[in-house]
Amino acid sequence: MNKDSEDIHLNCKILSSDEIDRLKSQDSRLVTEHKSKELEVKAKKYWDLFYKRNETRFFRDRHWTIREFSELLGENNSNHEKVLFEIGCGVGNFIFPLIEEKVNFRFIACDLSPRAIEFVKSNPLYDCSKIDVFQCDITTEEILKRIPGNSVDVVTLIFVLSAIHPDKFLETLSNIWKLIKPGGLVLFRDYGLFDMAQLRFKAGNKISENFYMRQDGTRSYFFSIEFAQTIFEKAGFTVSMTSYVHRRTVNKKENIDVPRIFVQLKAEKLL
Template sequence: MAIACEDYVAKCDQNVLYSTEARELSSEECVKLQLQNERLVSEHQAAKLELNAKRYWDLFYKRNETRFFKDRRWTTREFKELCSGENSYKPKVMFEIGCGVGNLIFPLIEDDPQMFVYACDLSPRAVEFVKLHPSYNENVIKAFQCDITTDEISKEIAFESVDIATLIFVLSAIHPNKFHQTLRNVFKVLKPGGVVLFRDYGLYDMAQLRFKAGHKISENFYMRQDGTRSYYFSSELIGNIFEEAGFEIRSNVYIHRRTINKKEDLDVPRIFVQGQFQKPL
């Protein structure tokens, strides 16, 4: 169940709304979702996608290198825990899961050089791009390749040594059968009182509605053209799987945004799920 703060519904700016309510579909959008069921990804193909998940993400970074994602400077606005406090007496230890090429960690290190960051990604090529960044310094960042759905993480990070972990547009790329184990793995490396900062695709996001027949793997889980996958979450599901993994919910809301381009007459609804989940003290 989502936790509300003043119902956690407040306009941040003209095109952003934080809400406990999911997005309502139009009749036309309902038809789009129904058409996706006309042809599903075969079991054989779905198994192949899972088996080759690392390869598909590595090919993604081979094609796009460091050009695809912009630096995530918005994270300190959304998550105050990432801002260094005036009274902090020792560096925070952060673990970024699915670091990509470093679009989150390098802006953070600029703002808070006292923070130490563990950064992992499924793609070895992405990790190599992080290590090639001019700001990479192993006294501040330790980047490594890892499958977070397995116990590989225990080889790199000590039990209960992390203050903050981020799961930002990462869990959606993982098979739903592995959500629980992934969160349990994160739970183990967090200190008591440590927090997971979460953001990912919300149910009925524009990207979900655009999938055609032949791309749906299972309920709310889809295959992209490049072989990578994406799941679309309800806040209820997110709350449930975090609680099942042992976390307490600090916040769990939908973020409704509108991408507006007046020149091209575009008004596209986006929806994400955002939350903070704490390991009990």
């Protein structure tokens, strides 16, 4: 853990000496360069295998998004149907709760995994007249051929950017900036620095600073609010809100009570 990390943690969590030791121990054995390159090349394969194993059972429907992002409900009485683009839609845990709420959006959604897209299309709530869903790698300019520039009102990045290599963060956000209308928004939530999931990684799982490999080959980055704001601003956005969100994962049946840290951000493409 470098000095910058030691300074940042004061804003999100006070680390115990045991937690500091855990972070230091992660540096004793890093993911090899060869393995790191393999994880990047095979990212689509690993996420497809993830959905093959877990199908629609892993993530819960995200009913909390309306509470956290009032912009998703703000224009329900308007006659103008806005366009919402969800990046990394998975099996539809974000989209379908919004459809049930009858929010006034036309939905576009993409995911890296073809299998995830098929699960979206098999959901009883799926309606191709309301949702355009497709497989795509958002880190490439492929998305600019699929969606016209300056055509999207709201983009959501919910636990998605963390799965992308940090070297591609800026390119990804720059692609999104091109798609959004002037005055449009990005709503972002992802894993926060020193979240319990980060602290639990052992030696051999760390790829680079705050970036890790899971056992199934998928990857996860852990954001500070400072870093999140910096990369959005470099991509051309104006950030209007950043915060750490502290929650707990509780499962009384399995006697689990785990503190979680997320980063939440709202960014605008100014007129």
